[in-house]
Amino acid sequence: MMSTISPARRERVPLARAKLLKISRHAAGVAGFLLAWQILGMWGLVKWLPPAADTLARTAQLAVDPDFLEDLGGTLITAAIGLPLAILVAVPIGLLLGTVPVVEEMTRVFVEFLRPIPSVALIPLALFFFQPEINAKIALIVFSASWPILINTLYGVRDVDPVGKETLRSFGFGVGAVIWRVSLPSAAPFIATGVRLAASITLILAISVEYIVGGSSGIGGFLIEASTGIGMDAMIDVVAVLLWAGAIGIVVNTLLMRAERRLFRWREA
Known part of the structure; x- marks a missing residue:
């Protein structure tokens, strides 16, 4: 049968x-x-390592803690503002550097000089130039998150098939049309990977600034308050907050990976 x-x-x-x-x-x-x-x-x-059961119970309690949820919202809002701004800054610059070799050669020294600078080391400078504090956090996020997006955009543009660009030029299309119709679509998967890497950086930097500055809102501020406690209870609070930060990072990374796979199925094929 x-x-x-x-x-x-x-x-x-x-x-x-x-x-x-x-x-x-x-x-x-x-x-x-x-x-x-x-x-x-x-x-x-x-x-000082708290048991997993007690820590997970405290982590669940934070889900209904209004103070923590308010701080969590503040951190996420800052990251949600900074990441799109980093994309708006880094993608055009990456397209320019990848399309015009002369400009890339002229600015290579500055890029290689600025890229390794730790963003945390720029916190005092950012707080001096940008007020209130949320503007400093956003400025630092834009600075740090721009690098993976810019570098991925640059290499994505370099990876574009030259035959496609020459074909459009032979039909009379200008530089702008070649970038819009060939370079940008071909580099889009690289840009998406850069954005996914930058998303983790935005969360790390936002919490770091909140923690280092002290007395600020956000997960970093909540972490400072949790660490001022005494004994094992304080350690449980600290680890529970860290678990929340890690969980948020996993969720964001998973969502962006799924979006990449859905938008760029042709690349996997």
């Missing part, structure tokens, strides 16, 4: 099994990590 299963369904079955196996491995890894954490904390094998 012949099977009635369609070829498309036959292909989906192995894919579903592979996906389930991948999820199972991830779950096993997380469970193993939490078990080891619980043992180390409960038995006191690592000094």
